Structure formats: structure tokens, C-alpha cells
Amino acid sequence: MPIFKTPFNGYSVKFSPFYESRLAVATAQNFGILGNGRVHVLALPPSPSLPLSELVAFDTADGVYDLAWSESHDSLLVAAVADGSVKLFDTALPPTQNPLRSLQEHTREVHSVDYNPTRRDSFITSSWDDTIKLWTLDRPASIRTFKEHAYCVYSAAWNPRHTDVFASASGDCTVRIWDVREPGSTMIIPGHDFEILSCDWNKYDDCLIATASVDKSIRVWDVRSYRAPIAVLNGHGYAVRKVKFSPHHRNLMVSCSYDMTVCMWDFMVEDALVGRYDHHTEFAVGLDMSVLVEGLLASTGWDELVYVWQHGTDPRAS
Amino acid sequence: MATPSSPPPSSPPDEKPQNLASELAQPTNEIQQHAREEAPKQSSPSVFVNSEPMREEQVQNAVKFLSHPKVRGSPVMYRRSFLERKGLTKEEIDEAFRRVPDPPPSTQATGTNQEAQVISTSNVQPPAQTQALQPAAAAPTGAISSAGTLMRFRFHWYHIVFAVGLLAASGAGTTVLIKNAIIPRLKSWIRKVILEEEEEEKEDPVKKANAKPSLAEEAAAAAKAAAAAAADVAKASQEMLNSKSEERRHFKEFMNLLDVQVQEMKSMSTAIRKLEGQTNNLGRTSLVDQEDYTPSVANHPKQTYVNGKAESDSRSVRSLSAPASAEPSVAPHPKSYMEIMAMVQRGERPANIRDINDQPPNPNQQISNTRLAPKSKPWEASKSLNNSSQALQSQVNGEDLNSKVQDNGVTYQFDGESAIPWWQRKNARITEIENEDELKDGHYGARTNEQPIQRTWVPPQPPPVAMPEAVEAIRRPKSSVQKEQLAEDQSVSHSTDVTDELQRITKISESGGAVEVNGGGLEPNSIEIKEVQEHSSEEN
Numbered sequence: 105m106p107i108f109k110t111p112f113n114g115y116s117v118k119f120s121p122f123y124e125s126r127l128a129v130a131t132a133q134n135f136g137i138l139g140n141g142r143v144h145v146l147a148l149p150p151s152p153s154l155p156l157s158e159l160v161a162f163d164t165a166d167g168v169y170d171l172a173w174s175e176s177h178d179s180l181l182v183a184a185v186a187d188g189s190v191k192l193f194d195t196a197l198p199p200t201q202n203p204l205r206s207l208q209e210h211t212r213e214v215h216s217v218d219y220n221p222t223r224r225d226s227f228i229t230s231s232w233d234d235t236i237k238l239w240t241l242d243r244p245a246s247i248r249t250f251k252e253h254a255y256c257v258y259s260a261a262w263n264p265r266h267t268d269v270f271a272s273a274s275g276d277c278t279v280r281i282w283d284v285r286e287p288g289s290t291m292i293i294p295g296h297d298f299e300i301l302s303c304d305w306n307k308y309d310d311c312l313i314a315t316a317s318v319d320k321s322i323r324v325w326d327v328r329s330y331r332a333p334i335a336v337l338n339g340h341g342y343a344v345r346k347v348k349f350s351p352h353h354r355n356l357m358v359s360c361s362y363d364m365t366v367c368m369w370d371f372m373v374e375d376a377l378v379g380r381y382d383h384h385t386e387f388a389v390g391l392d393m394s395v396l397v398e399g400l401l402a403s404t405g406w407d408e409l410v411y412v413w414q415h416g417t418d419p420r421a422s
Numbered sequence: 423m424a425t426p427s428s429p430p431p432s433s434p435p436d437e438k439p440q441n442l443a444s445e446l447a448q449p450t451n452e453i454q455q456h457a458r459e460e461a462p463k464q465s466s467p468s469v470f471v472n473s474e475p476m477r478e479e480q481v482q483n484a485v486k487f488l489s490h491p492k493v494r495g496s497p498v499m500y501r502r503s504f505l506e507r508k509g510l511t512k513e514e515i516d517e518a519f520r521r522v523p524d525p526p527p528s529t530q531a532t533g534t535n536q537e538a539q540v541i542s543t544s545n546v547q548p549p550a551q552t553q554a555l556q557p558a559a560a561a562p563t564g565a566i567s568s569a570g571t572l573m574r575f576r577f578h579w580y581h582i583v584f585a586v587g588l589l590a591a592s593g594a595g596t597t598v599l600i601k602n603a604i605i606p607r608l609k610s611w612i613r614k615v616i617l618e619e620e621e622e623e624k625e626d627p628v629k630k631a632n633a634k635p636s637l638a639e640e641a642a643a644a645a646k647a648a649a650a651a652a653a654d655v656a657k658a659s660q661e662m663l664n665s666k667s668e669e670r671r672h673f674k675e676f677m678n679l680l681d682v683q684v685q686e687m688k689s690m691s692t693a694i695r696k697l698e699g700q701t702n703n704l705g706r707t708s709l710v711d712q713e714d715y716t717p718s719v720a721n722h723p724k725q726t727y728v729n730g731k732a733e734s735d736s737r738s739v740r741s742l743s744a745p746a747s748a749e750p751s752v753a754p755h756p757k758s759y760m761e762i763m764a765m766v767q768r769g770e771r772p773a774n775i776r777d778i779n780d781q782p783p784n785p786n787q788q789i790s791n792t793r794l795a796p797k798s799k800p801w802e803a804s805k806s807l808n809n810s811s812q813a814l815q816s817q818v819n820g821e822d823l824n825s826k827v828q829d830n831g832v833t834y835q836f837d838g839e840s841a842i843p844w845w846q847r848k849n850a851r852i853t854e855i856e857n858e859d860e861l862k863d864g865h866y867g868a869r870t871n872e873q874p875i876q877r878t879w880v881p882p883q884p885p886p887v888a889m890p891e892a893v894e895a896i897r898r899p900k901s902s903v904q905k906e907q908l909a910e911d912q913s914v915s916h917s918t919d920v921t922d923e924l925q926r927i928t929k930i931s932e933s934g935g936a937v938e939v940n941g942g943g944l945e946p947n948s949i950e951i952k953e954v955q956e957h958s959s960e961e962n
Contacts, residue, residue, distance in 0.1 A: 122794045125843070135759045138766050139775045152844050164780040177792040191780065194790065203782050204789060224796055241789060254503035264801060269470050276503050281470045290471045294507045307801040311469055320751075327470055331509065342753035352800050362753035386756055395799060400845050406756065414845060 105413035108156035114404030116170040116390040122178040132167025141168035153422045170216045175224035184214035230257035265310040273303035308354035316344035335371040351395040360388035383419040472511045484518035592660040
């Protein structure tokens with residue numbers, strides 16, 4: 105399976121929603137503690153024994169923690185940077201003409217960015233300054249700021265069916281559901297007893313949301329009865345960094361963790377762990393499932409490697 | 423552009439709500455009891471809203487919590503956050519805040535709050551607050567009382583009990599001392615005097631008999647008085663000693679507290695300095711600040727494919743056993759990470775950082791038009807079982823293959839006439855899973871899952887093989903290749919039955935799939951996948 109060696113530590117990987125064979129990787133130097141950052145745009149090779157090829161790369165002054173492809177424009181990419189800025193890149197233009205925009209509003213590191221998959225015109229960024237901001241590409245300033253969390257907001261995710269609803273996961277151990285038409289959060293789910301690092305909506309059931317936490321577990325919640333989770337998935341050895349529902353199957357989800365593994369789960373089954381990949385040699389931090397290609401997974405981690413493989417195959421095989 | 427009302431989190435504020443929770447036994451227990459209540463659901467236009475009615479019990483518990491003096495001193499944000507984590511809805515929290523009589527003082531500095539927490543968590547003698555009991559400790563009490571008004575309430579009656587006990591103990595001690603030491607000496611002295619009197623009595627019986635007894639009496643009385651005075655003095659001196667030692671102890675405590683505060687202020691000032699100059703390092707470790715860094719031993723060598731990374735850092739073995747407790751255990755960080763953290767916290771800047779200007783060269787640059795129309799998502803299209811058909815729907819159009827944009831000239835060539843690239847899923851394993859899933863709906867209920875089993879994809883049902891002979895017939899044309907596979911198969915036949923089954927099944931489906939599309943063309947790929955399966959099954 106093809107891999108790519110990044111010069112900096114990997115933080116996030118995302119498949120392009122337009123091109124099957126394209127993906128982008130966000131990296132940060134010195135584990136993201138202090139240093140530069142780089143965004144790589146990679147292409148899958150014609151044969152799995154070849155490495156991924158780099159189409160273009162963009163350098164940033166500070167580490168890039170996350171990125172999101174635009175859903176409306178095939179070559180635009182939004183990057184969440186550790187210096188609090190949100191940068192817009194056009195992968196069709198050379199690095200000297202990039203970035204197109206640099207939006208500096210967050211006062212702390214921007215930890216995640218998510219593009220609205222249904223409306224396709226807006227995106228949200230979440231930051232360690234406890235806020236979430238809503239933006240559109242054509243405006244130079246944020247449209248709204250959502251400030252309710254008591255600690256860093258690690259992740260924010262749009263609901264795939266309801267265009268105005270999104271969820272946020274925070275270090276204050278709660279998940280909040282928001283509606284951009286409402287002034288404040290509409291639901292508060294005290295999901296875990298420890299920091300919640302990631303959340304994602306189920307693509308086929310708009311009321312299910314999964315949360316991943318420092319307590320090593322992943323919990324699946326139904327927002328209609330959120331007092332108790334529908335499923336608790338244990339199996340990771342350390343904090344779970346990212347969770348993502350499959351775009352093709354209602355019950356499947358993948359997660360990556362500080363225990364260096366990527367796991368696939370079926371939360372409707374008694375024995376939920378369906379697959380486990382231990383190809384990384386450092387914290388596995390970034391993870392994505394392709395929307396265009398069923399079963400295609402990509403992961404990256406602090407070991408500076410990016411893997412792309414089909415579920416069921418060995419990522420390290422060639 | 424954040425509003426300035428948020429308090430600067432100099433240390434993980436998670437500690438604070440948790441500390442508050444540990445102090446308040448009564449209200450939190452009650453809250454926790456009710457936190458698991460199932461609330462009735464009502465239909466509402468939006469599903470993403472709390473449609474439960476306000477729970478009066480929760481509100482009352484929250485009011486009790488908010489009225490507690492300890493809680494009064496904490497910032498409003500933490501109180502809200504605590505209640506949210508206990509499962510109260512926004513309305514319930516707002517109602518509780520409305521009901522609490524005094525508006526809580528929001529000017530309480532987080533520094534004093536932290537100090538109060540430090541004191542409360544350490545089991546040290548309470549510093550003297552009320553001056554009626556400890557007149558000698560006036561000076562340190564004055565200083566300490568300024569450190570936290572909360573402490574006075576907390577330790578008031580404890581302190582009284584303790585002081586009374588102390589006095590009683592000292593009184594008892596002195597009386598015991600006097601009984602054992604001084605009185606025998608007095609008695610013996612008195613006896614001696616009386617003996618001398620008796621001797622003198624023999625010489626001058628009359629006068630001296632009168633005088634001596636009275637003298638003796640007087641002497642005895644004087645002695646008693648002296649003894650009493652001495653006892654008093656002893657008592658007083660004991661008290662003085664005790665109070666002095668207590669004073670010393672208080673003073674030491676006070677010094678420790680000051681040290682702690684100084685440390686915190688130092689760290690805050692360094693944080694501020696760093697904030698001003700560079701990006702904030704301390705904040706970035708918020709994820710990992712909760713975990714301690716323990717040194718660990720590496721004994722899990724892994725293959726790396728790209729370069730042999732010499733800096734195979736020390737880390738512990740991944741434990742595959744079920745994590746019983748939900749406590750966040752230490753995630754062992756790589757050694758180079760620790761080195762960089764240490765360097766940065768000392769204020770040094772790692773050498774490999776470049777000065778990069780990442781500002782937009784043309785901030786008003788027009789955003790070009792997209793070249794492709796947005797694609798519909800798989801969940802938006804059909805909700806049918808057969809999602810794999812969508813996946814196989816070949817989106818390999820010209821634009822994908824010959825990406826106009828930043829193409830490095832890679833054109834995709836496939837073996838055989840099939841236009842499906844290697845990364846597309848080839849077989850119908852997923853549909854089997856889906857059939858299974860549809861049958862299994864209604865399996866709701868919290869299901870905790872333990873014991874991660876290291877295995878790759880296991881299809882739940884074998885594909886329907888109508889005619890095993892047909893399978894053999896299919897296999898035979900590729901006998902040269904399949905023999906290899908069979909041989910390997912036999913070599914791993916020692917492994918579990920499940921994996922045997924798995925391999926046979928997947929081989930069947932693989933060969934079946936290959937035959938359907940293109941036997942020769944996809945063969946190399948299917949072989950690779952099979953080999954991978956072998957490899958992974960061997961790993962089990």
C-alpha cells in the first residue's frame with residue numbers, strides 16, 4: 105500500500121471530495137509544540153507498490169493542525185493553523201501565489217476545521233480559545249462566533265443531513281449541539297468524564313453522534329435520548345484522538361488513537377471491533393475515510409508517515 | 423477577537439471543578455444520583471433540542487451547590503461547566519442561578535482560588551483564623567487570613583475543637599508531670615523538715631513544739647502554694663511551648679503556601695512572556711497535560727518501511743488487555759517530544775524553525791471558479807442496501823486520470839482492459855456485512871466491548887457457494903498461482919479454524935470476483951490481497 109514520508113509530524117489527512125485519488129495532509133514541525141507547518145497535496149499512484157506522489161506543498165509559519173477541502177470548489181483547501189489563523193489555499197496555484205486568504209480571528213490555536221457537506225458554502229473552525237467560528241469563503245470575517253465551552257474545543261462537525269446543525273467536542277468534557285439559527289447551543293451532552301477529543305455524526309442516521317475521549321473509549325449517542333450512550337466501544341489502549349463514521353455504511357466507524365492503532369468498529373455488533381491496524385510507530389493522529397471510494401482509508405501520525413489502504417488489506421504491504 | 427471575560431487558564435481548569443466536587447459531599451452525591459435519570463421525550467420540531475421539562479430536583483441540587491460558600495468563591499464559568507457536566511440542561515442551570523440569592527462575586531482572582539484548592543487538598547493543620555483562641559499567633563494569622571476568606575469558614579470549628587483539645591492535653595500533661603515529679607520531691611522535703619523539727623522538739627519541747635508545727639504548717643502551706651504556683655507556671659509555660667510550636671508549624675505552612683504561589687506566578691509570567699513573544703507552548707500541551715510523563719522501556723520493535731528510523735524512541739508496550747478503569751492513563755510520548763518540550767519550557771527555540779512569511783501575497787485575489795461540479799454524497803443518494811454499487815460506479819473519468827491541475831504527468835495504466843484502479847474495492851464483502859446488519863437492527867443498548875482481538879476483516883457469513891465443483895473448476899485454470907496459495911494455505915492450517923475458513927471463503931470470493939471482471943488483468947492485485955490476508959492471519 106502506498107505511503108508518504110512527510111518532513112514534519114502528521115496531524116490530519118483528508119480525502120478530496122472531488123478527486124478519488126487526491127488527498128491532503130496537515131503537518132507540524134516538532135510535534136506541533138513549536139515550529140513551522142506544511143500542507144501536502146498528494147496523489148495516489150497507479151500501482152499500490154509505489155509511494156504517494158506530492159502534487160504541491162504549502163509552507164506555513166506555524167504548525168497546521170487540521171484541514172478541510174472545500175465542498176464547492178475542487179481545488180480549494182482550508183487549513184487550521186496553530187497561530188490562530190485560518191488559511192485558504194488554492195491547490196491549482198503555485199505556492200508563491202498562496203495562501204489566498206489568511207483569516208486571523210482566533211486568539212489561540214485553531215484545532216479543527218470542517219466544511220459543510222450539504223450547504224457547501226460555509227465552514228466552522230474550533231479553537232483552543234474555547235470558541236467555534238462560522239465562516240464563508242467570500243467573507244473576510246467570521247459570520248458568527250459560538251462561545252460557550254469552558255475549555256478548548258477540539259473538534260466541530262457538521263451534521264450531514266441538517267444543514268444548520270453542528271456538534272462540538274471540548275476539553276470541558278461536554279459535547280454541544282448547535283444550530284446556527286439559534287443564539288446558543290441547543291443541547292449539552294456530558295459525554296465523558298474526561299476530555300472529549302473528537303466527535304462525528306453518523307451519515308445515515310442524523311441523530312447518532314460518536315465521541316472519542318481521553319478515557320480511551322468511544323461512545324455513540326442518540327441525541328433524542330442522550331442521558332445514556334447507545335454503545336461504548338472500548339479497546340484502545342490510550343486516548344482516542346479521532347473518530348469518523350463511514351460514508352458508506354451506517355454501522356461502521358474508524359478511530360485512531362495514541363496507542364498507535366487505527367481501529368474499525370461496528371457499533372451495532374456485540375463484538376464491535378472489526379479491524380485493527382497497527383502500522384504507525386507513533387501516535388496515530390489523523391484519519392479519514394474516502395467519500396468517493398468505498399473502504400479506502402488514510403491515516404497519518406507523529407511518525408511522519410501517511411498510509412492509504414483499503415480496509416481489509418495491510419497498510420504496510422506493498 | 424474573543425471577549426475578555428474568559429479567565430486565563432493557567433492550569434488545567436478541569437482540576438478545579440473536580441476539586442469542588444470532591445469537597446462537596448452532600449449536594450454532589452444527590453446530583454449524581456439523579457444524573458442517570460431517563461427523562462421523558464416529547465416530539466418537537468427540531469430533534470437537536472432539549473425537549474425535557476425542567477427537573478425540579480436537579481435545580482434544587484444545583485441551588486444547594488451554588489449556595490455553598492466554597493463554590494461562591496469560584497468563577498462563574500467553572501460553576502456552569504460543573505453543572506453541565508453533571509447533566510443539567512441550560513434551562514435548569516439558568517433557573518438555579520436565578521434562585522441563588524446573592525450574585526456571586528466575579529472578581530475573585532483565580533490565584534486565590536487555586537491556593538484555596540491547594541490548601542484544601544493537603545491534609546495540613548488549618549491555619550489559625552480566629553484570634554480569640556490563639557493570641558500568640560496574631561501576626562501569621564493576619565497574613566494568612568488575607569489569603570483566602572473561604573478558609574475561615576471551613577476551618578473555624580475544626581480549629582476550636584483542636585485548640586481545646588490541645589489545651590486539655592497540655593493541662594493533663596502538666597498535672598501528670600507535677601504529680602510524678604514535683605510532688606514527691608515536695609513531700610520528701612516536707613518530711614525532712616518535719617523530721618528535723620522532731621529532733622529539735624526533743625531539745626526544746628514546748629516552745630519549739632508550738633513554733634515548729636506552726637512553722638511546719640506554714641512551711642507546708644507555703645510549699646503547697648509554691649507548688650500550686652509552680653504548677654500554674656508549668657501549665658503556662660507548656661501552653662507557651664505548644665503555641666510556639668504551633669506557630670512554627672503555621673509559619674512553615676505559610677512559607678510553603680507562599681512558595682507555591684511564587685511558583686505559580688513564575689509559571690504564569692513565563693507563560694505570558696511566551697504568549698507575547700512566540701506562540702504559546704504551554705497551551706499546546708493541554709491535551710497531554712492531564713497525563714504524567716513516565717519514562718518507559720521500549721521492547722516492541724516495529725518494522726518501518728521507509729527509512730530505518732534510528733530514533734526509535736523509548737516507549738512502553740501497548741497493552742492489549744481491556745482497559746478496566748476509565749482513567750486516562752499515561753500515553754508514553756516519544757523521547758524526542760520530551761526533549762523538545764523541555765527545551766521549549768526552558769525558553770530555547772528549536773534550531774530547525776525557519777522564518778516563513780505565510781501571509782497572502784495578494785489578499786484581494788479573486789477566487790477562481792471551480793472546475794468540477796460538486797458530487798452527491800453516498801448517503802444523500804439512495805439509501806438502498808446495495809451501496810457497493812455506488813462505490814463501484816466508476817468515477818474514473820478523464821478529469822480524475824489526467825488531473826489538469828498540478829499534474830505531475832502520472833497517467834494511470836491498468837492491467838487488462840478493466841478501468842478500475844487498484845484502490846477500488848473489488849469484491850462484494852461489504853454487502854454481506856450489510857445484510858447482516860439489517861437483520862440485526864434493534865440491538866440497542868449500551869454494549870461495552872472489551873478484549874480487542876487482533877484480526878483483520880472477518881466476514882460474518884460465508885458467501886453462498888452453490889457448487890463447490892464449480893469453484894474447483896474456476897480454480898484450475900490458474901492452477902500455477904493457486905497451487906502456491908494452497909501450499910501456503912496448508913502451512914498456516916495450524917492456525918485457528920476461523921482463519922482457515924476465512925481464507926477459503928475469501929479465496930472463493932476473490933476468485934469469483936476476479937472471474938467476473940477480468941481474470942487475467944486483476945490477477946496480480948488479487949494475489950497481493952491474498953498474500954496480505956495470509957500475512958495478516960499469520961500475525962494473529
